[in-house]
Amino acid sequence: MTPTTTLIALLLLTSLAYYVGKMRCLNLARGLTGGTRELHSLPRYHGWTTALLCIVPALLLLGIWIVLQDRVITSMVIAGMPEALQSLEPSRLGLVMNDIKNLVSGNIVSSDPTPEIKAAAANYEHLVSLSNIARAVAVLGLGSAGLFIGWRMVAPRFRARNFVERLVMILLIASSTIAILTTIGIVLSVLFESVRFFGKVSPAEFLFGLKWSPQTAIRADQVGSSGTFGAVPLFVGTLLISFIAMLVAVPIGLMSAIYLSEYASRRLRAFAKPALELLAGIPTVVYGFFAALVVAPWLRGLGDSMGIEIASESALAAGLVMGIMIIPFVSSLSDDVINAVPQTLRDGSLALGATHSETIRRVVIPAALPGIIGGVLLAISRAIGETMIVVMAAGLAAKMTINPLEAVTTVTVQIVTLLVGDQEFDSPKTLAAFALGLLLFVATLILNIIALQVVKKYREQYD
Amino acid sequence: MDSLNPFILSPGKLEAEHGVATTAETKEELKSYETVGDITVDNPRMTARDVDVFYADNHAIIDVSLDIGSNEVIAMIGPSGCGKSTFLRCLNRMNDTIDICRITGSIKLDDKDIYARDLDVVELRARVGMVFQKPNPFPKTIYDNVAYGPRLHGLVRTKAETDEVVFQSLEKAGLFEEVKDRLDQPGTGLSGGQQQRLCIARAIAVAPEVILMDEPCSALDPIATARIEELIDELREQYTICIVTHSMQQAARVSQRTAYFHLGKLIEVGPTNDIFTNPSAKLTEDYITGRFG
Numbered sequence: 002m003t004p005t006t007t008l009i010a011l012l013l014l015t016s017l018a019y020y021v022g023k024m025r026c027l028n029l030a031r032g033l034t035g036g037t038r039e040l041h042s043l044p045r046y047h048g049w050t051t052a053l054l055c056i057v058p059a060l061l062l063l064g065i066w067i068v069l070q071d072r073v074i075t076s077m078v079i080a081g082m083p084e085a086l087q088s089l090e091p092s093r094l095g096l097v098m099n100d101i102k103n104l105v106s107g108n109i110v111s112s113d114p115t116p117e118i119k120a121a122a123a124n125y126e127h128l129v130s131l132s133n134i135a136r137a138v139a140v141l142g143l144g145s146a147g148l149f150i151g152w153r154m155v156a157p158r159f160r161a162r163n164f165v166e167r168l169v170m171i172l173l174i175a176s177s178t179i180a181i182l183t184t185i186g187i188v189l190s191v192l193f194e195s196v197r198f199f200g201k202v203s204p205a206e207f208l209f210g211l212k213w214s215p216q217t218a219i220r221a222d223q224v225g226s227s228g229t230f231g232a233v234p235l236f237v238g239t240l241l242i243s244f245i246a247m248l249v250a251v252p253i254g255l256m257s258a259i260y261l262s263e264y265a266s267r268r269l270r271a272f273a274k275p276a277l278e279l280l281a282g283i284p285t286v287v288y289g290f291f292a293a294l295v296v297a298p299w300l301r302g303l304g305d306s307m308g309i310e311i312a313s314e315s316a317l318a319a320g321l322v323m324g325i326m327i328i329p330f331v332s333s334l335s336d337d338v339i340n341a342v343p344q345t346l347r348d349g350s351l352a353l354g355a356t357h358s359e360t361i362r363r364v365v366i367p368a369a370l371p372g373i374i375g376g377v378l379l380a381i382s383r384a385i386g387e388t389m390i391v392v393m394a395a396g397l398a399a400k401m402t403i404n405p406l407e408a409v410t411t412v413t414v415q416i417v418t419l420l421v422g423d424q425e426f427d428s429p430k431t432l433a434a435f436a437l438g439l440l441l442f443v444a445t446l447i448l449n450i451i452a453l454q455v456v457k458k459y460r461e462q463y464d
Numbered sequence: 465m466d467s468l469n470p471f472i473l474s475p476g477k478l479e480a481e482h483g484v485a486t487t488a489e490t491k492e493e494l495k496s497y498e499t500v501g502d503i504t505v506d507n508p509r510m511t512a513r514d515v516d517v518f519y520a521d522n523h524a525i526i527d528v529s530l531d532i533g534s535n536e537v538i539a540m541i542g543p544s545g546c547g548k549s550t551f552l553r554c555l556n557r558m559n560d561t562i563d564i565c566r567i568t569g570s571i572k573l574d575d576k577d578i579y580a581r582d583l584d585v586v587e588l589r590a591r592v593g594m595v596f597q598k599p600n601p602f603p604k605t606i607y608d609n610v611a612y613g614p615r616l617h618g619l620v621r622t623k624a625e626t627d628e629v630v631f632q633s634l635e636k637a638g639l640f641e642e643v644k645d646r647l648d649q650p651g652t653g654l655s656g657g658q659q660q661r662l663c664i665a666r667a668i669a670v671a672p673e674v675i676l677m678d679e680p681c682s683a684l685d686p687i688a689t690a691r692i693e694e695l696i697d698e699l700r701e702q703y704t705i706c707i708v709t710h711s712m713q714q715a716a717r718v719s720q721r722t723a724y725f726h727l728g729k730l731i732e733v734g735p736t737n738d739i740f741t742n743p744s745a746k747l748t749e750d751y752i753t754g755r756f757g
Contacts, residue, residue, distance in 0.1 A: 266563075345600035349663070352558060353613040353670060354590035363612070368603045 004067055007137045011063070011144050015056040018148040022051025025155045033157060042161035050161045051151030053168050059144035066136050074128045081124050083117050101125055191442065194435035201429040202230045207436060209233065213399035213410075215419060215430045230433050232440065234399040238409035242320045242391060243384040245405055249324025250384075251377055254331025261332070262339040263361055274336070281329040285389035292322035292394035309406065312396070317405040319394040323387055330380040338372030339365060371455050378452035382445040388413040412437050494729045495526060500745045501734035505533035505721075509674060509704045510555060510592075515569035517550055517559070517728075524550045526728040527569075532674070537696060537705045539719035539736065541712060543751065546725040548708045552676050555706065556592035557585050573674070590617055593667035597679040599659035601651035601666075606643050609651040609662055610634060613670035629669055637665035638695050657688025664695065668703070675699065677707040681714065693718050712752055716740050724748045 026040065026047035033039040075098055079087060086097060097118070103110050104122040114122070155161075199207070210231020257277060261270055297318035304311030311317070342365050350360040366373075396408025397418060419434040426432075508531040517525035525547045532538055532555075540548040550559070557578060559565045571578050578588050590613070601609050610630045611620070620626040630647075634640035639661045643654070651662050660680060667675055677696070681689040696705060696718045709715050715722050716736060723733040724747070732745040743749045 343600070345596060345598055346602060348558065348561070348594075348596060349600040349602065349666075350612070351561065352556060352589055352594035352596075353616065353666065354586045354588075355612075355616050356586055359616060363616075364602050 003133065004063065004136070007063060007140055010137070010141055011056060011059055014059075014141060014144045014148065015052045018055035018144075018151060019048040019052040021048075021148065022151050022155055023048030025152055026161075029155065029157060040157050041159060042163075046161035046165050047155045047159070049165045050154065050159075051148060053165065054147040054151040054154075055144045056147070057168070058147055059140045062143050063136070063140045066132075066139070070132055070136070074125065074132060077128055078121055078125045082121050086117060086121075105129075188442070191435050191439050194432055195439045198429060198432035198436045201432070202436075206230060207232050207433075208440075211401055213415070215415070215433055228430055228433075230429065230436075232412070232437060234401040235410060235412045235415055235437065236440075237401060237403065238316065238395070238399070239385055239411040239413070241316050241403055241405065241409055242323060242395060242411055243381060245317060245320025246323035246327055246384045247377070247381060249321055250327035250331050250380060253324075254328045254380075255335050255373065257328070258332040258335035258339060259361060259366075262336050263357070263365070274333075277332055278329050280326065281333075283326070285326065285387065286393075288322050288326050289389040289391075289393035292318050292390050296322055297394055304406065311406045312408040314394060314396040314408040315406050316395060316409045319391050320405065322394060323384055323390050326387070326390065327380045327384055330383060331376055334376030334379065335369070335373045338369045338376065341372070342368045371458060375452045375456035378448050378455065382448040382452070385448075386413065386441060386445050388417065392417050412441050416441075491523070491526070491727050494727050497729050497731070499529065499730045500732040500748075501738075503530050503730075503733055505531045505536070507534045508532065509534045510571065510573050511575075512551075512554070512571045513569055515551070515554060515567065515571060517547070517554060518566045519562070520564040524728055525554070528725075528728075528730045530723060530730060530733060532704060532706060533721070534704055535700055535702075536721060537700050537707060537719045538721045538723060539715035540706065540708045540723045540725060541710075541715050541751070542725035542731075544710075545727075547728040548723075548725045549678050551725070552678055552706055552708050555674070555676055556589050556594055558589075558594065560585065590670050591672055592674045592676060593670065593672035594676045594678070595660070595663050595667055595680045598683050599656055599663050601654070601659050601662050603650060603652055605648050606634075606651045606654070606662060607647040610665050610669050613666060617670060619670065633665040633669040634662075636668055636699070637661045638691065638698075639665055655688070657684050657691060660684060660688070660692060661695065664692075664699075668699070672703065674704045674706065677705065679708055679710060682710060689714070712740070724751060726751070 023044045026044040027037070030037045030040055030044070037044065078101065079094065079098070086094075089097065100110050100112075100114065101118060101122045102125070104114055104118065105126050207230050210229060211233050212229045212231045213234050215228045215230060261274055261277075265273060293314075297313055297315060300315060300318050300321075301311050301313050346364055346368060347360055350364045351357075355363070391411045391414050395414055396410050397414065398408060399410050399415070400407060402409060416434045416437050419431060419437075424431040510532040512531075513529045515525055515528045516523070528547075528551060530551075540552065542548050553559045554567055554571060555578075559567065567579065573588065573591065577583065578592075602612065604612070607630055610633050611626050614620045614626065614629045620629055631640060634643065639658060642658060643662075651659065654662060660683075664675075664680075681692050684692065693714065696707065699705060707715075707718065719736045721733065722736045722739040724731045724739065724743075724745070726747050732739065732743060732748045734744075738744075739748065740752055743752060
């Protein structure tokens, strides 16, 4: 049995378990004077208890088996191979094992298989089929055992409801733990690789160096045999593009939010708000080639006609398009906080003879300002981390400039270029990507924390 | 008085029906009802004639005519949903902010129709101020809250002028002594009663002629309420005040005239003393004796 069929069989067994548990409970209730009222839990909770006892341990076993199966079988196959093959160094042995697996699954093999390899392949195939049978038996057996235990546990006073509630809670905790652990795992792996990087390049050079040239020569006698890893130009480029993006996104987003929440009729709002939020649904890669193929050449042409030289991969083009992309972030969040300003404040201002726009300018916006700032900060961290648009529309050369008409590069672009293609994972060039990622992560994390604090403070004001 | 009107009490009828709970009449039955009491005053500041208000299909105010005299406090009472707040909000056109609201009839301020096409609603609201049910100070400093209106209308230019208006308004609202040392602190940090007096100071800072108060004490404790009531009495010398209230005791304490609303109709209007001691309409009697509402 393959894992899939085992799983299907287990699910069938589980539904049987639910039915069996529920039926037994109903049968027991029939013998009681008060009927089902004397039960501590409803029959369906007894059904669920039986079903959960059946599926949870069996599912865990199945998962562990699948994870470990390949490793165990591989080591058993190696143990069964002749001495000569066993004594190969690990990397060669890995290749041999690959061959064996390819042979079994009928893929192309690197060379004509020797009899030893063929024997090992046969052994492997045999072990796999054995494992499949053993797995199905073990999993379904455990499931049946669970079913039996659940069946035995059904009793009028058994607290099946509490049992199910607790299991559901454990399931929810497990889910949230996975999300948290994944985050921690990613941070740690980035951190460890960064530490390796800082072993080769000093943190001071990385943080304060003004020259970024990560290309390292293959041979020591070539020009530029050691790269320089000063991250400052990258951050200057990132900030420049983000700044341009915010120059576009904040005014447009804020004003459209004001229009939508204060002036637009309900019908227009019902249509316009989702339409605006659709901007956030456009894949960033589409924005990217829009920036690179439409906006950048147009800007260049415009510059030519006015006698200004604009690079074809200018920071301006990338920033403009990124700004468009961020508009819905700013407008949607601002719209929410403007709507959260109590109507009584507007009434108070209007009753004093303020016009609609005076009320918005002097009362609504100041009241909503902390929330708007929080939204803008979130948008900035989004802009800093944005990758696809800048990969396509911004340059690769790490130029230290704040002129928006020149090509600059960003942290994310450099991470992409450092890791694209085949890379050796021990050179500072590759490891630099992790250090950049870590720095970027820390920067956006700080921004997010500030933004959330500001938003939270704002919420308390009206509660 | 019109003896054909079924809602007017005759002495015999009063005895006959004493102790019998009145079923609140339906809106349809009330439509033809004529207001009891004198709707006019000698020196009217505002006059409303044949006012009807609709919220979409809901006929919220039915044919109400009422004068509001200069320097009087007129209280509007009635059960929830009787239209008293709606009528109040017609007087400074705050109902304009509600899309589905439609108003017919005429309301005049000093003989000028406030719903006329050429009337500037901004100017109207500067002349007819409003204090709301829930204190709603702006999230600004106490000083800026009061200075908001005068700055808006260009009534003050220099810091000295602003100071004068702010201090005077706070003084009139009886708040100056309590807040003079912390004018630069947020108005939202004051107590509920202080906030409401701040809102009154804010309203009188633009020198209105009429002040509308929509249940100004319903969110306040008894002591704060007493302060506001005292204040209303003092303010009467300079301003005309319309107050909507759920508390009949409050209406009796602060007002000179009382108008009783029921299901969108103005049932009875007259001197407060008469309304509370000797009401002419049966509905009024039932309401003030607590038989419904």
